[in-house]
Amino acid sequence: MGPNYVEMLEKVFGVMYQVGQALDFFLKNKRLFCASVQIQDILALAYSDLIRFTVETTIHYRKTTTICLADFDVLFGRIVDSFFYRKECFTSETWACSLMEESLTTTSTISIHIIRQWLSVQDRTLDICLSNRMGTRTARHEFTCEWFECHMREFQRDGTDVLWVCGKPGSGIYSTSSVAVHLV
Amino acid sequence: MRQHILILFVTDSNGTISTKGTNAHTKDDVSSNGDSSSSGSRSPIHTDVIVRPDMSEATKPTRVYESTQETYILKDTTTLITVRCKKEFPSEVDEILAGVPTCHAFLDFIATERLRSMPHKGSKWDKVLKWAEGYSRKVDTYSHAISGFAPHCWESARLVWGCCRWLLRVRQSLIHAWQEMFLTFR
Numbered sequence: 001m002g003p004n005y006v007e008m009l010e011k012v013f014g015v016m017y018q019v020g021q022a023l024d025f026f027l028k029n030k031r032l033f034c035a036s037v038q039i040q041d042i043l044a045l046a047y048s049d050l051i052r053f054t055v056e057t058t059i060h061y062r063k064t065t066t067i068c069l070a071d072f073d074v075l076f077g078r079i080v081d082s083f084f085y086r087k088e089c090f091t092s093e094t095w096a097c098s099l100m101e102e103s104l105t106t107t108s109t110i111s112i113h114i115i116r117q118w119l120s121v122q123d124r125t126l127d128i129c130l131s132n133r134m135g136t137r138t139a140r141h142e143f144t145c146e147w148f149e150c151h152m153r154e155f156q157r158d159g160t161d162v163l164w165v166c167g168k169p170g171s172g173i174y175s176t177s178s179v180a181v182h183l184v
Numbered sequence: 185m186r187q188h189i190l191i192l193f194v195t196d197s198n199g200t201i202s203t204k205g206t207n208a209h210t211k212d213d214v215s216s217n218g219d220s221s222s223s224g225s226r227s228p229i230h231t232d233v234i235v236r237p238d239m240s241e242a243t244k245p246t247r248v249y250e251s252t253q254e255t256y257i258l259k260d261t262t263t264l265i266t267v268r269c270k271k272e273f274p275s276e277v278d279e280i281l282a283g284v285p286t287c288h289a290f291l292d293f294i295a296t297e298r299l300r301s302m303p304h305k306g307s308k309w310d311k312v313l314k315w316a317e318g319y320s321r322k323v324d325t326y327s328h329a330i331s332g333f334a335p336h337c338w339e340s341a342r343l344v345w346g347c348c349r350w351l352l353r354v355r356q357s358l359i360h361a362w363q364e365m366f367l368t369f370r
Contacts, residue, residue: 013315048261
């Protein structure tokens with residue numbers, strides 16, 4: 001097993017970290033948690049997926065003697081996708097509630113689904129790349145991009161609203177952005 | 185709350201700037217899971233919806249909602265998963281289900297683990313511990329937020345914390361096993 005075990009934990013807790021960010025998204029709309037029964041059901045179902053993911057991974061890695069990370073997406077991808085699908089449903093529901101509050105739905109011509117479809121990424125490949133949460137992204141090596149952490153912390157502390165980072169192509173902008181996402 | 189904006193740019197040899205999109209779009213691609221609005225058993229409790237009156241024209245009224253029903257979806261899921269845990273971990277089930285009663289207990293465990301293993305800053309193990317800590321805090325906050333209409337969420341939270349601790353502990357037990365093995369065969 002050896003180093004694979006830490007890699008497995010990195011993968012599992014990496015997904016949990018993303019799930020945690022999605023929970024933050026839910027919590028930003030806390031005011032609407034009780035706006036409808038549908039929203040409450042979605043929130044409960046999202047929590048159910050979260051528990052299922054945590055317990056299923058625990059059960060799986062307890063039983064297995066050899067850790068194969070290639071199986072991870074096959075085994076748990078469906079549960080994780082299900083959780084993020086709840087997030088999409090929650091977004092649609094909260095949009096609908098907000099529109100209702102603004103009394104914009106009186107004409108009944110506004111379809112949340114159509115608006116969201118129009119706003120979404122049109123290119124299928126790009127859409128798959130952006131929404132892929134399960135690990136096709138290359139893992140960052142240990143101790144890399146650590147230099148950026150102090151800049152990010154400073155940015156979070158001071159009063160500025162924009163942190164401008166520029167660099168040549170291939171200089172690691174994408175890796176830096178992934179670090180920034182983890183540090184927020 | 186202040187919104188942070190991070191802009192990342194790539195400059196080419198001519199100094200032309202192009203943006204790097206890092207916005208995480210998602211898609212409705214899981215049609216098989218279209219049961220988001222499916223309702224579990226629910227019981228009515230109170231049905232008042234309070235609308236805050238307009239205090240002034242300048243202040244936009246904010247509608248305040250209150251919990252109207254309890255949902256039992258979580259209870260059903262937790263019960264099913266607990267039964268599964270009892271079947272899968274007959275000897276460790278109590279430790280998983282009741283070993284970590286609060287988020288603080290889990291954070292204490294992480295702190296102890298940090299002291300014990302002293303992970304190098306930026307190492308994989310350090311990252312895993314950070315993520316575990318963040319995840320447990322978010323589960324706690326989320327449980328607080330939904331406890332009004334999902335009263336069984338704390339059982340679910342305990343299950344999550346217990347499983348996370350178990351996952352992190354296995355590493356320790358493996359290390360001890362390796363140590364013993366290496367001592368035996370040295």
